[in-house]
Amino acid sequence: MKKSSATSSFTSIYRAALALCILVMGTACSNDEPALTEAFLKIYDDSDLDVSYRPIDVVETVDGYIILTGTELSKSDFMGISLMKIDEKGEYVFEVALSDYVVPIGDLYLNSADSNSYFFAMNPTSFQAVLIGVNPALEIEVDVPIGGIDYPLSAAPLSNGNLLLQSYDPLSQETEISEISLDGSFVSGNSYSIGPGDDVLDEITNHYLNTSERPLPFFCGEVTAGSYYFNGFYNYIFSLVFTDFSNAPSGVIQGLRPSKAGIRSVLSQGSGNFAVSGFQFDENYQLASITLPTSGNSSSADLYTGDMAELKPYTPVNIINHSAGSTFTVFASETKGNQILLNFYDQNGAIAGMHRIGFLNPYSFSSIKTGSDNSLLVLGTTFVAGRFERIALNKIPESEVLSFVN
Numbered sequence: 001m002k003k004s005s006a007t008s009s010f011t012s013i014y015r016a017a018l019a020l021c022i023l024v025m026g027t028a029c030s031n032d033e034p035a036l037t038e039a040f041l042k043i044y045d046d047s048d049l050d051v052s053y054r055p056i057d058v059v060e061t062v063d064g065y066i067i068l069t070g071t072e073l074s075k076s077d078f079m080g081i082s083l084m085k086i087d088e089k090g091e092y093v094f095e096v097a098l099s100d101y102v103v104p105i106g107d108l109y110l111n112s113a114d115s116n117s118y119f120f121a122m123n124p125t126s127f128q129a130v131l132i133g134v135n136p137a138l139e140i141e142v143d144v145p146i147g148g149i150d151y152p153l154s155a156a157p158l159s160n161g162n163l164l165l166q167s168y169d170p171l172s173q174e175t176e177i178s179e180i181s182l183d184g185s186f187v188s189g190n191s192y193s194i195g196p197g198d199d200v201l202d203e204i205t206n207h208y209l210n211t212s213e214r215p216l217p218f219f220c221g222e223v224t225a226g227s228y229y230f231n232g233f234y235n236y237i238f239s240l241v242f243t244d245f246s247n248a249p250s251g252v253i254q255g256l257r258p259s260k261a262g263i264r265s266v267l268s269q270g271s272g273n274f275a276v277s278g279f280q281f282d283e284n285y286q287l288a289s290i291t292l293p294t295s296g297n298s299s300s301a302d303l304y305t306g307d308m309a310e311l312k313p314y315t316p317v318n319i320i321n322h323s324a325g326s327t328f329t330v331f332a333s334e335t336k337g338n339q340i341l342l343n344f345y346d347q348n349g350a351i352a353g354m355h356r357i358g359f360l361n362p363y364s365f366s367s368i369k370t371g372s373d374n375s376l377l378v379l380g381t382t383f384v385a386g387r388f389e390r391i392a393l394n395k396i397p398e399s400e401v402l403s404f405v406n
Contacts, residue, residue, distance in 0.1 A: 038373070038375070038395075038397040038399075039375075039395055039396060039397045039400065040089065040090035040393075040394070040395050041357075041392065041393075041394045041395075042086075042090040042091070042092075042392065042393050042394075043382055043384065043390050043391070043392045044084065044092050044390055044391045044392075044393075045384075045390060046390065051071070051072065052071070052072040052389060053069050053070070053071060053072075053082075053381060053389060053390070053391050054069060054070035054071070054079055054210070054366075054381075055067060055068075055069045055070075055366040055367065055379050055380065055381060055391050056068040056069055056070060056104050056105075056106040056108065056119075056366065056367065057106035057107055057108035057119070057366070057367045057369075057379065058108065058367055058369055058377055058379040058393060059108045059109070059110045059117050059369065060110070060369070060371050060372055060377065061110065061115065061117065061136040062115055062136055063087070063088065063136055064085065064086050064087040064088050064093070064136075065085075065086040065087075065090075065377070065393070066083060066084070066085060066086070066108065066117050066134070066136070066138070067083070067084040067086060067379065067391060067393065068081075068082075068083060068104050068106060068108045068117075068119055069081075069082050069083075069084065069104070069391060070082075070103070070104050070210075071097070073102070076102060076124060077209045078102035078103050078122070078124055078208065078209070079102060079103055079104070079210060080097065080098075080099070080102055081097065081098040081101055081102065081103075081104045081121055082095055082096070082097050082098070083095065083096045083097075083098070083134060083138050084391070085136075085137075085138055086393065090393060090395060094138070096134075096138045098121070098132070098140075100123075101121040101122060101123060101124070101130055101132070102121065102122055102123075102124045103121055103122040103152070103208060104119060104120075104121050105119060105120040105121060105122075105152045105153070105154060105155050106119060106154075106155065106367065107119070107155055107156050107157060109155075109157040109163060111133075111161065111182060113161075114133075114135075114141070114182075115135060115136055116133040116134060116135055116141050116142065116182075117133065117134055117135075117136075118131065118132065118133045118142065118163065118182060119131075119132055119155070120132070120146075120152045120155050120163075120165060121152070122150075122151065122152055123145065126145075126150070127150045127151055128145050128146065128147075128149070128150050129145070129146040129149045129150060129151070129152040129165065129167055130143065130144065130145050130146065131143075131144045131146060131163070131180060131182075131184045133182065142182070142183070142184065144183065144184025145184070146165070146178075146180060146184055146186065147186065148186070149165065149167050149176060149178060149186070150167060150168070150169060150170070151167050151168040151169070151170065151204070151208075152165060152166070152167045153166045153167055153168055153175075153204075153207075153218040153232060154166040154218040154219045154220050154230070154231075154232075155220065156219070156220050156221045156222065158179065158222050159222060159225055160225065161182065162179050162180060162181050162182065162187060163179070163180045163181075163182070164177070164178070164179060164180075164220050164221065164222065164228060165177070165178045165179075165180050165220070166218060166219075166220040166230045166232055168194075168204055168232075168233075169191060170201065172191065172193075173193065173194050173195070173196070173200070173201075174191040174192060174193055174194060175191065175192050175194055175230065175232045175233055175234060175241075176189060176190075176191040176192075177189050177190060177191070177192075177220060177228060177230050177243060177245070179245075188245050189245055190243065190245045190246065190247065192234050192235075192241065192243075192248075192249060193234070193235065194232075194233035194234060194235070194236065195233075195234075195235050195236030195237075196236070199258060200233050200236065203216060203233075203258070203259065204216075204233075214259075214313075214314045215314070215316075216232075216238065216259060217231055217262070217263070217264045217265065217316070217317075218230075218231060218232050219231045219265060219266070220232075221266065221267075221268065222268065223242065223268045223294065224268070224270075226244055227242070227243075227244055227250075227294075228242070228243055228244070228245070229241060229242050229243070229266065229294075230243070231262070231263055231266070234249065234252060235252075236257065237254050237255055237256075237257045238255045238257075238258075238259045238262050239252050239253060239254045239255055239262065239300075240252070240253040240255075240262070240263045240266065240292075240300070241253075242294045242295070250294060250295050251293060251294040251295040251296055251297075251298075252296075252297050252298070253292065253293065253298050253299065253300050253303075254297065254298070254299050254300065255300050256300075256301065260280075260281055261278070261279060261280045261281060261300055261301055261304075262278065262279060262300050263276060263277070263278050263300055263303075264277045264278055264279055264284070264315075264316075264317045265277045265317045265318060265319050266292075266319070267319040267320070267321070267329070269289065269321075269329075272291050272292075272294070273289055273290065273291055274287075274289075274290055274291070274292045275287065275288050275289065275290075275319045275329045275331070275345075276290055276292065276303065277317040277319065277331060277333070278300055278303055278304065279313075279314065280300075280301065280304045280307075282313035282314065283304075283306075283307035283308075283313070284307065284308050284311040284312075284313070284315060284317075284333070285303070285304055285305050285306060285307065285308060286308060286317075286331050286343065286345075287303065287305065287349070288329045288331075288345030288346075288349040288350075289329075289345075289347070289348070289349035290303070290349075310335050310336060310337075310341065311333055311334070311335060311336070311341070312333070312334040312335055312336050312338075315333045315334040315335075315365070316333065316334065316365055316366070317331060317332065317333045318331075318332045318333075318365075318367060318368045319331050319332075320332075320368055320369070320370060322344075322370055322374075322376065322401065323374065324374070324398055324401040324402050324405060325402055325405070325406070326346065326347070326405075327347060328344045328345060328346060328347075328352055328353075328405060329344070329345045330342055330343070330344055330345075330368065330376070331343040331345070332365055332368040332378065333365060334363075334364055334365045335356070337358075338358060338362030338363060338364070339356045339357060339358035339362075339363055340356065340357040340358060340363045340364075340365045340378060340380055340394075341354065341355075341356055341357075342354060342355040342356075342357075342368075342376070342378070342404070344404060344405050346405075352405045353404040353405035353406075354404065355396070355401075355404045357378060357380075357394055358382070361382045361383055361384060362382065362383050363380050363381070363382045363392065364380050364381045364382075365378070365379075365380045366379045366380045366381070367379040367380075371395065373397070373398065374398040374401075375395050375396055375397045375398055375401075376394075376395070376396040376401055377393065377394070377395055377396075378393070378394040378395075378396065379391070379392070379393055379394075380392050380394075
């Protein structure tokens with residue numbers, strides 16, 4: 001499959017815009033500004049004009065970057081899996097398709113001990129969860145079915161080097177949360193009833209088949225060692241659930257049924273504080289610093305602070321912390337104007353700056369990470385010539401990030 005970067009030929013409009021951007025960057029450089037090699041915005045072309053991508057995550061390796069993406073398959077309703085190798089300058093190197101599995105699940109986790117990048121996927125026949133680890137050359141080093149766990153939904157790295165996996169059991173109608181080691185062994189976990197009825201099954205099925213314009217925000221993570229959370233179905237309602245793997249959750253923040261309001265993303269900030277993005281019907285809100293009730297039952301409706309009108313309804317949202325002079329909490333999302341919006345909040349929870357990605361072409365958001373040089377790596381898609389959806393990777397150097405918040 002032939003690919004090229006944004007410097008390749010797309011359309012005359014795009015080439016002109018790119019040339020203008022390069023000219024502006026070149027003439028604006030000074031000793032205090034990043035060199036061109038420190039920053040890039042790359043769009044990866046494909047010789048198949050009709051191919052469709054769904055980027056999942058990006059990770060920086062010892063010699064560049066790896067992009068995990070879902071791909072449209074002609075013989076399956078599930079998303080296929082592709083891994084793209086990118087060099088340090090953002091240039092496309094090669095791509096590997098994993099034809100044995102479907103439904104790639106992020107986060108994409110780089111283990112510094114073995115330099116492998118890990119993620120979960122699903123066997124298309126048995127629906128069993130599979131842990132996959134690839135080296136920087138995209139060669140498979142780990143390929144392990146996870147016994148007794150089917151239908152993976154979300155995953156996140158843990159502070160002890162293991163992985164947290166959220167999954168679904170259609171037979172018992174339970175949401176499962178499990179700690180999995182990097183060799184694919186089950187360490188600990190538990191399962192919680194989603195409640196009766198076929199509506200939940202239909203929503204999960206639509207989530208897998210990517211048929212909904214309002215994708216469910218499944219995610220999981222760690223509060224502190226031994227304390228976890230997942231965003232998923234519990235007791236018939238899509239809720240944020242806190243657990244220490246006991247038989248009953250330690251706390252539940254309920255959304256509105258059927259999936260009309262709830263939490264879209266969470267980042268634990270320590271000492272009981274969290275950064276939270278949520279939704280109330282088609283409205284969005286962001287809370288950079290709030291104490292969440294991690295015990296007992298509460299409602300996400302109590303967190304609603306008013307609509308952020310610029311944000312697109314049902315936008316995906318990622319939250320990370322980033323140190324640029326001071327520590328800021330960054331919310332990455334999409335706007336109604338089809339741009340990627342980065343909102344920077346200071347440690348008091350006040351807005352400190354913002355940055356938009358997208359000018360001539362519409363952009364959608366997938367993932368944000370911090371690079372080893374304290375840059376921001378923003379992954380998404382854009383439409384070239386208004387028709388062809390392509391993966392876009394934007395590296396924003398630390399010095400440029402400082403200009404957003406100063």
